[in-house]
Amino acid sequence: MPSTECKSAxxxxxELRKDWVWLLVLGIGLVLIGLGAISxxxxxxxxxVTVVGILMxxxxxxxxxxxxxxxxxxxxxxxxxxxxxxxxxxxxxxxSPLKGAAGMTLLLAVFFxxxxxxxxxxxxxxxxxxxxxxxxxxxxxxxxGIIIWRQFPVSALWLIGLLLxxxxxxxxxxxxxxxxxxxxxxxxxxxxx
Numbered sequence: 001m002p003s004t005e006c007k008s009a010x011x012x013x014x015e016l017r018k019d020w021v022w023l024l025v026l027g028i029g030l031v032l033i034g035l036g037a038i039s040x041x042x043x044x045x046x047x048x049v050t051v052v053g054i055l056m057x058x059x060x061x062x063x064x065x066x067x068x069x070x071x072x073x074x075x076x077x078x079x080x081x082x083x084x085x086x087x088x089x090x091x092x093x094x095x096s097p098l099k100g101a102a103g104m105t106l107l108l109a110v111f112f113x114x115x116x117x118x119x120x121x122x123x124x125x126x127x128x129x130x131x132x133x134x135x136x137x138x139x140x141x142x143x144x145g146i147i148i149w150r151q152f153p154v155s156a157l158w159l160i161g162l163l164l165x166x167x168x169x170x171x172x173x174x175x176x177x178x179x180x181x182x183x184x185x186x187x188x189x190x191x192x193x
Contacts, residue, residue, distance in 0.1 A: 013129055016182040023179035030172030037165030044161025049100045053093030060086025098157060105156040109148035112167065116142025129181035130174070137174045141167055 063083030119138025
């Protein structure tokens, strides 16, 4: 049976207390990866675009193979067309990752904008330990989305890597603060019995 201390604190946060070290490691890892992306933003941008191109090729190939293996299915034509579309898009992204970066820049702007709004709303609504850091993370992420939109297309080559790095640093810092906050929750007392 959980202790009264654990019941008085949010039970979910009491559960997180057991894994605070892993949350801390995740946070530190995200901060380090973010700092790497900030230090070489063009490399990070090309890397991100290349990974997306490869993933699209793999997904498209898998969808084509799946469609061909279920040839009697009524939706096979749509399955094959979508698979081919994935492959063609992935090929074009890999053929010219810098042009692909321009398209991804717009997608990243939308992602950061929406993600920032969700983080802000969630932090204000839930008010969990260290919620202020999540609120700050949401505000920074929202601002990054606006910056990307306003700077497009001039800085599409380096902006993705730089802003993703900044977001990763703030996300990592948020995990670090959450880990330290849940670590301070009193440990459940052993019950005698």
